[in-house]
Amino acid sequence: xxxxxxxxxxxxxxxKSVLIFGCGYIGTALAEVLLAAGVRVGxxxxxxxxxxxxxxxxxxxxxxxxxxxxxxxxxxxSVYESVVNCVSSAxxxxxxxxxxxxxxxxxxxKWTTGRSIQSYLYTSSTSVYPQDGGVxxxxxxxxxxxxxxxxxxxxxxxxxxxxxxxxxxxxxxxLAGIYGPRRHYLLDLxxxxxxxxxxxxxxFLNLIHRDDVVRAICTALSSDKSATSGIYNISDxxxxxxxxxxxxxxxxxxxxxxxxxxxxxxxxxxxRGGRMPSRQVSSAKFRETFVWSPQYEDFRAGxxxxxxxxxx
Numbered sequence: 667x668x669x670x671x672x673x674x675x676x677x678x679x680x681x682k683s684v685l686i687f688g689c690g691y692i693g694t695a696l697a698e699v700l701l702a703a704g705v706r707v708g709x710x711x712x713x714x715x716x717x718x719x720x721x722x723x724x725x726x727x728x729x730x731x732x733x734x735x736x737x738x739x740x741x742x743x744s745v746y747e748s749v750v751n752c753v754s755s756a757x758x759x760x761x762x763x764x765x766x767x768x769x770x771x772x773x774x775x776k777w778t779t780g781r782s783i784q785s786y787l788y789t790s791s792t793s794v795y796p797q798d799g800g801v802x803x804x805x806x807x808x809x810x811x812x813x814x815x816x817x818x819x820x821x822x823x824x825x826x827x828x829x830x831x832x833x834x835x836x837x838x839x840x841l842a843g844i845y846g847p848r849r850h851y852l853l854d855l856x857x858x859x860x861x862x863x864x865x866x867x868x869x870f871l872n873l874i875h876r877d878d879v880v881r882a883i884c885t886a887l888s889s890d891k892s893a894t895s896g897i898y899n900i901s902d903x904x905x906x907x908x909x910x911x912x913x914x915x916x917x918x919x920x921x922x923x924x925x926x927x928x929x930x931x932x933x934x935x936x937x938r939g940g941r942m943p944s945r946q947v948s949s950a951k952f953r954e955t956f957v958w959s960p961q962y963e964d965f966r967a968g969x970x971x972x973x974x975x976x977x978x
Contacts, residue, residue, distance in 0.1 A: 671699050671877055671880065671881055671961075672699060672703060672881060672884055676881075676884060676885060676888050677703045677704075679888035679889075680700070680703055680705055680884060680887060680888050681705065681747035681748040681784055681785065681887055681888075682705065682706060682747055683705065683706040683707070683708070683726075683744070683745070683746045683747050683748070684700055684705055684706075684707055684708075684746060684747070684748045684749070684750060684887065685707075685708040685709070685710075685742065685746040685748070685749050685750070686707065686708070686709045686710070686750045686752065687709075687710045687733055687749070687750065687751045687752070687753055687770070687774055688710070688711065688733065688751060688752045688753030688754060688766075688770075689709045689710070689711040689713075689716050689717075689720055689728075690711070690713070690716065690752070690753075690754050691754075691844065691846075691849060691876065692752045692789065692841075692844070692876065692879055692880065692883075693709065693711070693750070693752045693753075694716060694719060694720065694723075695846075695876055695877070695879075695880050696750065696752065696880050696883055696884075697709060697720055697723060697725060698723055699880050699884065700884070701723055701724050701725065703884075706726050706744070706746075707720075707724075707725045707726060708725060708726050708727045708728065708729075708742060708744060708746060709725050709727075709728045709729070710728070710729045710730075710731060710733060710738060711728070711729075711730060712730065712731065712732055712733070713730075714730055717729075717730045726744060727742060727743065727744060729741045729742065732765075733753055733766065733769075733770035733773055733774070734765050734766070734769035734770045734772075734773050735773065736773060736776065736777075738777075739773075739776070739777045745781070745782075746783070747783070747784040747785075748783065748784050748785045748786070748787070748887050749774065749778065749783055749785070749786045749787070750787045750788075750789075750883060750887070751770070751771060751774055751786075751787070751788045751789070752788075752789040752883075753766050753767065753770050754766065755767070760814050760815060760818065763814075763815050763818040763819075764818055767818055767819055767822045768818050768821055768822045768825070770822075771788065771822040771825050771826065772825060775825060775826070775829050775832075778829075778832060778833075779832075783832070783833050783834070784833070784834045784835070785833060785834055785835040785836065785837070785886070785887055785889075786826065786829075786832075786833045786835075786836045786837070787836070787837040787838075787839065787883060787886055787887060788822070788823065788826050788836075788837070788838050788839070789839050789841055789879075789883070790819050790822070790823055790838050790839065790840045790841070790897075791816075791819055791840055791841055792840045792841065792842050792843075792872055792899060792901065792947045793812075793813070793815065793816050793819070794809045794812045794816040794819050794820050794823075794840060795807055795809060795812070795816075795943070795945055795947070796809065796811040796812050796813065796816065796943060797943060797945045798943040798944055798945065799944065799945075800869075800870060800944050800945065800946060801945055801946065802945070802946045802947075802948055803899075803945050803946070803947055803948065804899065804947075804948045804950065804951065805840075805896075805897045805898065805899060805951055823838045823897065826838060827897075830895060834892060835886075835889065835891060835892050835894060835895045836895045836896075837886045837894075837895060837896070837897075837898065838896070838897040838898070839879075839882060839883065839886065839898055839899075839900050839952075840897065840898065840899045840900065840947075841874060841879055841900050841901075842872035842873055842874045842899070842900060842901035842902070842947050842949075843871055843872055843873045843874070844873075844874055844875075844876055844879060845873055845874075845875060845876070845965075845968065845969075845972075846875050846876030846877060846968070846972070847876065847972065849876065850969070850972060852908075852911060852912055852915055853915055853969065853972070856912070856915055856916055856919055856921060856924065857919065860924065861921075861922065861924050861925065862924060862925055862926070862927050862930070863912055863924050863925070863926050863927070864926075864927060864930040864931045865908075865926055865927070865928060865930070865931045865935060865941060866908075866909075866926050866928045866941045867907060867908040867909025867910075867912060867926045868907060868908070868909065868941065868944070869907065869908060869941045869942060869943070869944035870905040870906065870907060870908075870944045870945060870946055871905065871906055871907070871908050871911060871965075872901045872905045872945070872946065872947040873901065873902055873904075873905075873906070873965050873968070874900055874901050874902055874960065875902070875960065875961070875962040875968040877961060877962070878900075878902065878960040878961055878962055879900060881958075881960075881961065882900045882952065882956075882958060885956050885958050886898075886956065889956065894955055894956070898949070898951055898952040898955070899947050899948060899949045899951065899952065900949055900952060901947045901948075901949045902949075902960045902962060902963060902964055902965070902968075903947075903948065903949050903950070903953075903960075904963065904964035904965070905945075905946040905947065906964070906965055908926075909926065911965055912924050912926075914965075914966065914969075915969065918969070918970075918973055
């Protein structure tokens with residue numbers, strides 16, 4: 667993760683201290699950037715190895731605990747200006763979603779009671795949108811028919827919105843499909859020699875590079891204005907058909923374009939015709955509100971960087 671990811675003007679307006687809940691792929695990258703910017707960082711994770719990595723990065727204090735419990739509520743000794751909840755699913759299907767996203771959110775909000783929190787940011791997902799057929803969706807698009815996992819995310823978003831008066835500012839960032847260093851399934855599949863990809867390639871993928879997620883989080887945290895509070899989509903605004911992405915990656919690797927096999931998919935995807943819903947996610951609201959644009963303007967820019975970094 668580059669120490670120079672953030673412009674100086676953004677660094678100058680960051681909170682002096684941030685407590686990160688859920689220090690996985692995004693949380694750890696965020697911690698690294700904040701620490702490089704001189705921010706005092708605390709963290710909570712259920713992963714002992716991640717905790718050790720955070721300490722090695724220089725985190726002020728790190729607690730290993732289950733987010734949905736209240737056992738950790740009295741373990742942090744420092745005061746923090748801002749909170750970031752970027753927890754991921756604990757596994758176990760819908761119950762894991764409720765444990766991590768819903769009960770975890772409830773636990774953090776209870777912990778914030780009586781504390782002066784400047785800003786609270788929660789990373790949700792664009793999977794809350796049930797729309798199909800390639801339609802364009804934004805933050806005002808109806809989510810009432812979201813799948814069960816999406817309904818859990820929406821409920822956890824509402825918990826934060828209902829507590830809005832407690833914080834100086836609050837943000838829900840609905841993240842598109844995240845890719846980046848060590849997280850590129852299609853690329854790994856093609857590198858392994860596979861010429862057949864499970865499922866179909868005729869639906870839109872909405873993507874965002876890990877580094878652009880981190881910069882979006884830091885951009886919101888640096889705002890500290892209640893007028894900017896609310897729900898925002900975070901994507902590169904360049905949705906691409908899965909088949910187009912796979913063919914481009916194959917070309918970069920000097921391989922023939924792979925074919926898709928709709929019969930070789932999980933039962934869950936089989937019920938959806940071998941594909942996820944096809945929609946185009948707009949991040950115009952975040953771009954306009956925060957004068958933000960992604961460093962990697964589309965998947966080609968992001969994967970070119972990954973291919974170069976990994977010396978393919």
